[in-house]
Amino acid sequence: MAAALTLIVVLGACAKEQATVHLYTWADYVKPELVQKFEKENQCKVVTDTFDSNEAMYAKLKAGATGYDLAVPSSYMAKVMWKQGMLQPLGKDRIPNLAGVDPEYLKIAMDKHMAYSAPYMMTITGIAYLKDRVPDFEPTWAVFERADLKGRMTMLNDMRETIGAALKFLGYSLNTTDEKELQAARDVLIRWKRNLAKFENEQYKTGLASAEFLAVHGYSGDILQVQEENEGVVFAVPSEGTSIACDDLVILKDAPNPDLARKFINFLHRPDVAAENTEFISYLCPNSHSYPLLSQETRNNPTLFPPAEVRKRTEVIDDLGADNAKYTKIWDEIKASR
């Protein structure tokens, strides 16, 4: 009987054949009121399902799960999915609002011509510190050299981000495959490691909020959350440049409703919507038409709008294919060093 009940519920859900777009994304990644607005304007339904990592989402779709229209992978994963034929061409001519996508961003994006993806939300990596405790802070990666902060700093436990920081410090590209440059970065990190409490991806937020750590290497989105709690936290973008990451909107190959998916992308890039969304989730939707609509406070936030000269030195972490092994090797050496 219980089975029959479930069946009825499932069939019932399908019977109300209203146009539906299925979104597969991270939790809390779009302002709920905006979704309702889209549903009202287009007389349709948006069904959101969530995943917790790019890899989990990829594994599931790769195994053949269907029914989703739109997914929101990070750029590197979008590229992998495109290469493997899991996506359909974006058809940007049919999404007029994409004309507003920030050309500055597209220069460094992986999908420069928006062939298969539209940028959704952008985040940068930087250093957050407590302004009362580190009054003489300079926005540079060299902060990890400081012996007076020994044991009160963390860096990300992420191979590409952390080696990337050292490469940027040395003035190299964070996508370098040059052995000499990588070895130099390794030596820098081994030196820095002596000053670090640990390599950390999650706990550093709590640690910074409670002043256990004084300076941390972290993602801008995370730091904005900490700032809500501790007003003494400042986010700084190192002058040597840093890494930028973007989550992209992609349409899956067997999307049941690709046209509605395009409408949804168009909606998310409508200047007023993009601005409202940016204000709400504190990441930046790189749509330059939306920038004038943002509040002054947001416009002046260096977390979202780093200074132009820093932006120039900022790169997207690219998938290096076979050369990834070089990074793995020196990362192991760094982790093993004392």
Add this chain to the structure above:
Amino acid sequence: MKRSHFPLIVTVVVLAFFYLPILVLVVNSFNASRFGGTWEGFSLRWYSRLLREGEIWQALENSLLIALSATGLATVLGTTAAMALHRYRSRLQNAHYALIFTPLVVPEVLTGISLLLLFVAIGMDLGLFTIFIAHVTFCISYVTMVVLGRLQDFDFAVIEAAQDLGAGWWTTTRRVLLPLLAPGIVAGALLAFTLSMDDFVISFFVAGPGSTTLPIRIYSMIKHGSPPLINALSTILLVVTFSVLLVSQRLIGGKEKP
């Protein structure tokens, strides 16, 4: 001889180990702080925000629907399987046992991905129904194991006595067999319900559009969401669970003590 304090200490340590994390969670659900590292004052903001989170409630609804229906079917199938395995011998007895044991020992990832491949291969749309099937699959094993355990020390003489006294098959089952097996069946059903509510790995793979369950939702909140919302939700669930347990114990206790 002086009585050792050792058992007492061990008990206290074990209880603390079990319940301290839950206590921290409950306390933090009232903490205004987002990270729970420091106490920022008493607040109900997570509860009020939780009330406005439609997607979480939808996920809870999906989870409950699946857990209740999967438990129902798995209990019936599992109990019958246990009786059949216990009463009748066949040449395939060992094979049957193996079939029951397998879902208990196969890693969840394997179960999840192979069920997904199966559903994709037969062209079944992923959704609540596929999660339901997957949950029934592993719940049957647990129910069967628990009921089998109960049957091990079941005295079949009482069944024969009932039949001697003229009770038919149906009366025997209803008045003698089921009441005696009830504790095992209930225990199996509770276990199945908990496992189904809790399952993440298998559900993640076989879930389709629009069928996000609570554990999937919770995991995916790690990146952008607010973990304190989950503290609040867990506290509510704890209160509900404890009240149900309390009420049911009252009811059962009231019956047994005349």
